[in-house]
Amino acid sequence: GLSAPNLLSAEMLKSMAARPVVFALANPDPEIRPELAHSVRDDLIMATGRSDYPNQVNNVLAFPFIFRGTLDCRASRITPNMKIACVEALAALAREPVPESVLSVYGVDTLTFGAEYILPKPFDPRLIERLPAAIAAAAEKDGVARMAYRPYPSSSNA
Structure with missing residues (x-):
């Protein structure tokens, strides 16, 4: 990988266009935790590499x-x-x-x-x-x- 945990901040997510799609695939800790992402954006579509969250990319x-x-x-x-x-x-x-x-x-x-x-x-x-x-x-x-x-x-x- 080219990614790491917690690289995407709440501020960065707030600055994105409407209905952002975020694939936070760093494992086991994604670039932004879904709980944080959803607390910042209610129009978000999000996937991770983890089975304990919706939309597991596997x-x-x-x-x-x-x-x-x-x-x-x-x-x-x-x-x-x-x-x-x-x-x-x-x-x-x-x-x-x-x-x-x-x-x-x-x-x-x-x-x-x-x-x-x-x-x-x-x-x-x-x-x-x-x-x-x-x-x-x-x-x-x-x-x-x-x-x-x-x-x-x-x-x-x-």
Whole structure:
């Protein structure tokens, strides 16, 4: 890293334009603590790298599925379009109704797209169903897939 705890002050946050989006990803101590950030701005969308706050940015949301989609179509390389397809699939999932199984795992009654839920949760079973397929489709479109996509059997579709 290029970041460190407590680099973003309350004054700096106050000076930002309306509806700022802050990704404070230094771990375990973010650049600004969510409690402080929310006490300064009520129009804030915030994410951290921590699981004890909403909107955890975690590489487990993308990397295993980028590799799974790449392997499933035997792509010769990972292209920028494959990464974009992964991000677009994540964004689409975040906007869909969240399955009861996910709500149960996280001990919540509801998760709805908005300031407190901009990313799917890491234990969302739809990730393995949707992301590799989107990535493989992008590989096929880019001409780097060496075979048609066939999903690897998982416990949810075996």
